[in-house]
Amino acid sequence: xxxxxxxxxxxxxxxxxxxxxxxxxxxxxxxxxxxxxxxxxxxxxxxxxxxxxxxxxxxxxxxxxxxxxxxxxxxxxxxxxxxxxxxxxxxxxxxxxxxxxxxxxxxxxxxxxxxxxxxxxxxxxxxxxxxxxxxxxxxxxxxxxxxxxxxxxxxxxxxxxxxxxxxxxxxxxxxxxxxxxxxxxxxxxxxxxxxxxxxxxxxxxxxxxxxxxxxxxxxxxxxxxxxxxxxxxxxxxxxxxxxxxxxxxxxxxxxxxxxxxxxxxxxxxxxxxxxxxxxxxxxxxxxxxxx
Amino acid sequence: xxxxxxxxxxxxxxxxxxxxxxxxxxxxxxxxxxxxxxxxxxxxxxxxxxxxxxxxxxxxxxxxxxxxxxxxxxxxxxxxxxxxxxxxxxxxxxxxxxxxxxxxxxxxxxxxxxxxxxxxxxxxxxxxxxxxxxxxxxxxxxxxxxxxxxxxxxxxxxxxxxxxxxxxxxxxxxxxxxxxxxxxxxxxxxxxxxxxxxxxxxxxxxxxxxxxxxxxxxxxxxxxxxxxxxxxxxxxxxxxxxxxxxxxxxxxxxxxxxxxxxxxxxxxxxxxxxxxxxxxxxxxxxxxxxxxxxxxxx
Amino acid sequence: xxxxxxxxxxxxxxxxxxxxxxxxxxxxxxxxxxxxxxxxxxxxxxxxxxxxxxxxxxxxxxxxxxxxxxxxxxxxxxxxxxxxxxxxxxxxxxxxxxxxxxxxxxxxxxxxxxxx
Numbered sequence: 096x097x098x099x100x101x102x103x104x105x106x107x108x109x110x111x112x113x114x115x116x117x118x119x120x121x122x123x124x125x126x127x128x129x130x131x132x133x134x135x136x137x138x139x140x141x142x143x144x145x146x147x148x149x150x151x152x153x154x155x156x157x158x159x160x161x162x163x164x165x166x167x168x169x170x171x172x173x174x175x176x177x178x179x180x181x182x183x184x185x186x187x188x189x190x191x192x193x194x195x196x197x198x199x200x201x202x203x204x205x206x207x208x209x210x211x212x213x214x215x216x217x218x219x220x221x222x223x224x225x226x227x228x229x230x231x232x233x234x235x236x237x238x239x240x241x242x243x244x245x246x247x248x249x250x251x252x253x254x255x256x257x258x259x260x261x262x263x264x265x266x267x268x269x270x271x272x273x274x275x276x277x278x279x280x281x282x283x284x285x286x287x288x289x290x291x292x293x294x295x296x297x298x299x300x301x302x303x304x305x306x307x308x309x310x311x312x313x314x315x316x317x318x319x320x321x322x323x324x325x326x327x328x329x330x331x332x333x334x335x336x337x338x339x340x341x342x343x344x345x346x347x348x349x350x351x352x353x354x355x356x357x358x359x360x361x362x363x364x365x366x367x368x369x370x371x372x373x374x375x376x377x378x379x380x381x382x383x384x385x386x
Numbered sequence: 387x388x389x390x391x392x393x394x395x396x397x398x399x400x401x402x403x404x405x406x407x408x409x410x411x412x413x414x415x416x417x418x419x420x421x422x423x424x425x426x427x428x429x430x431x432x433x434x435x436x437x438x439x440x441x442x443x444x445x446x447x448x449x450x451x452x453x454x455x456x457x458x459x460x461x462x463x464x465x466x467x468x469x470x471x472x473x474x475x476x477x478x479x480x481x482x483x484x485x486x487x488x489x490x491x492x493x494x495x496x497x498x499x500x501x502x503x504x505x506x507x508x509x510x511x512x513x514x515x516x517x518x519x520x521x522x523x524x525x526x527x528x529x530x531x532x533x534x535x536x537x538x539x540x541x542x543x544x545x546x547x548x549x550x551x552x553x554x555x556x557x558x559x560x561x562x563x564x565x566x567x568x569x570x571x572x573x574x575x576x577x578x579x580x581x582x583x584x585x586x587x588x589x590x591x592x593x594x595x596x597x598x599x600x601x602x603x604x605x606x607x608x609x610x611x612x613x614x615x616x617x618x619x620x621x622x623x624x625x626x627x628x629x630x631x632x633x634x635x636x637x638x639x640x641x642x643x644x645x646x647x648x649x650x651x652x653x654x655x656x657x658x659x660x661x662x663x664x665x666x667x668x669x670x671x672x673x674x675x676x677x678x679x680x681x682x683x684x
Numbered sequence: 685x686x687x688x689x690x691x692x693x694x695x696x697x698x699x700x701x702x703x704x705x706x707x708x709x710x711x712x713x714x715x716x717x718x719x720x721x722x723x724x725x726x727x728x729x730x731x732x733x734x735x736x737x738x739x740x741x742x743x744x745x746x747x748x749x750x751x752x753x754x755x756x757x758x759x760x761x762x763x764x765x766x767x768x769x770x771x772x773x774x775x776x777x778x779x780x781x782x783x784x785x786x787x788x789x790x791x792x793x794x795x796x797x798x799x800x
Contacts, residue, residue, distance in 0.1 A: 126732075127732075128730055147485075149484075167683070168487050168488075168489060169487070171485065171486065171487035172487045175485070176485055178481060180478060181477075181478070182477075182478045182479055182481040182482040182485075183479060183482055184400075184474065184477065184479035184482060184483075185477045185479065186400050187399065187400070191399050194392075194395070194399075195392055195395065195396055195399070196486070197392075198388050198389060198391065198392025198395065199389050199392050199393070199486045199487075199488050200486055200487060201487070262728075265728050266725065266728065269721075269724050269725050269728060269729075269730075269731070270721075270725050273721070273724065273730065273731050275731070290694075291688060291694055291727075291728060291729050291730065291733070292728065292729065292730050293730060294730045294732045294733070310730075310733070311732075311736065314693045341690070364690060364691045364692075365690050365691060365692055365693050365694075367690045
């Protein structure tokens with residue numbers, strides 16, 4: 096039994112001649128919260144769909160030791176997926192969905208679903224078609240969180256949620272899912288907000304994986320130096336990944352420690368995920384190397 | 387097993403309001419009409435039935451109401467089921483159902499069972515109840531309330547239940563006969579959506595022409611009309627040897643004979659299953675079902 | 685929910701917050717730190733980050749990790765912290781503050797000691 100919940104080697108997903116996901120390799124161990132970052136069209140949704148058996152992959156892909164495409168039904172008892180659009184049946188009441196899921200999903204707990212719903216503004220008697228987009232997301236999240244799954248795959252789960260609901264979602268994520276045994280793969284645009292919750296990050300750019308690391312390693316590997324504008328030229332000469340403005344000055348981001356002489360010119364600060372994301376997914380006037 | 391029952395429960399939760407309307411509205415319209423409107427059974431009938439008018443009215447009401455409700459609900463079910471393949475695609479909730487670990491076979495079979503068999507059977511029951519109400523109104527209007535209570539309820543109810551039992555067997559059998567045509571429509575709906583029925587009609591027409599040219603036999607025509615004929619027989623197998631009711635004495639005797647007649651009719655209907663065309667139909671249905679399962683996974 | 689600045693790694697910022705708590709005697713010497721999950725929930729952080737912070741405090745000798753029971757405040761930790769902070773204040777912050785006060789002509793008589 097592999098110790099990884101997800102293992103992908105040379106994974107590609109093609110639509111016609113275009114590769115939405117291009118030769119991607121990564122692993123997801125248990126007990127992690129993995130952020131999947133990328134611009135629109137970078138391949139995040141396709142990658143997630145491949146993990147739950149909704150897209151046809153080339154290469155090696157194993158989720159919970161199973162092949163998503165071939166063993167979908169077995170996989171679905173332990174993997175949950177919420178896509179980025181509302182898919183709850185519009186005719187149903189939330190309470191009815193709980194009843195149906197209790198009978199159709201062996202690991203669903205109706206009691207837990209009701210408890211989680213109480214934290215939201217969604218009532219058991221509400222019809223899905225009367226709910227706003229954000230409330231549908233909240234309802235779906237509550238339903239899915241009530242499943243005793245080992246892997247959660249969430250595509251933009253906070254889209255359409257207001258600040259309070261997002262906070263409630265992050266709280267639920269930490270309280271309910273971070274028990275060291277389950278992992279969550281979550282794609283989002285709100286990189287800053289979610290950074291504190293992540294333990295690992297996968298960055299996709301145009302179908303290719305440009306970064307796959309734990310946040311711990313990221314802290315160690317990348318060096319950001321905030322510096323006086325006066326030394327900007329010397330900084331540039333050391334070929335940083337990215338140069339950007341911060342409050343009160345400029346900063347440069349390096350992959351690996353720059354020479355000591357350069358280090359002395361500035362003050363080391365934390366390379367934020369946003370900056371790293373911008374640095375690694377820019378359009379290629381620069382030489383784009385894979386990591 | 388729980389999951390199959392839950393899949394059936396889904397149909398109930400989603401459609402119960404619609405079913406109630408389809409059954410309730412006609413009754414809600416007819417009852418006031420009968421209460422207030424003109425009721426005239428014609429001189430011949432009144433003459434033939436004379437003292438047995440209440441009995442005749444009640445029997446006729448029960449039969450007619452059952453037929454109307456079964457007709458309405460069964461037609462609605464057939465229309466609903468023809469769109470089964472694309473049913474949840476409108477609000478994308480098919481992805482929700484696909485995210486649950488239920489097999490393709492139960493997911494397809496449960497709605498078919500509920501809509502094509504259980505709903506018409508429920509319509510029979512509803513029809514009997516509504517029919518009693520209708521008969522109450524009519525009998526009261528024609529011969530007075532007291533005569534309704536003095537009806538031979540033992541015989542009536544036994545006959546009614548026998549009729550219901552006949553339909554309980556006949557409806558599933560008729561569905562089995564028509565299943566290949568239904569499944570072909572559902573399968574066509576997977577690709578052609580709303581155009582399933584027209585496309586199918588054209589396809590059948592073309593296939594029919596082809597077979598005529600090649601084999602000189604109108605195979606498709608013959609097949610389809612045979613299926614419909616057998617479905618009708620499934621409901622009422624006796625053909626020409628049915629009950630004939632001429633006058634009031636026949637009526638009571640006929641009702642008393644109903645259970646025995648139903649029993650033999652059922653046996654005839656069941657015997658009719660032993661034909662190659664039935665087996666062929668089942669094969670076609672199974673093939674369509676398998677194709678639908680494959681399509682669902684795609 | 686405190687916002688995390690972009691100067692230091694998040695685990696380090698959490699460690700600083702926890703140290704500030706220890707200075708206030710929260711929790712007191714010998715007592716247990718809140719569990720990793722409690723802290724993760726309180727500060728909306730990944731539990732792995734919380735573990736890293738606690739480990740950092742353990743490396744500085746402020747906490748001891750008793751297997752299966754959790755992290756406990758080392759006896760004398762508060763006192764040591766206080767001493768270290770006092771040193772830092774008297775050695776670095778106070779001279780700066782004193783220069784500033786002089787610049788503004790503020791003497792001891794202007795300062796309000798009784799507050800809170």
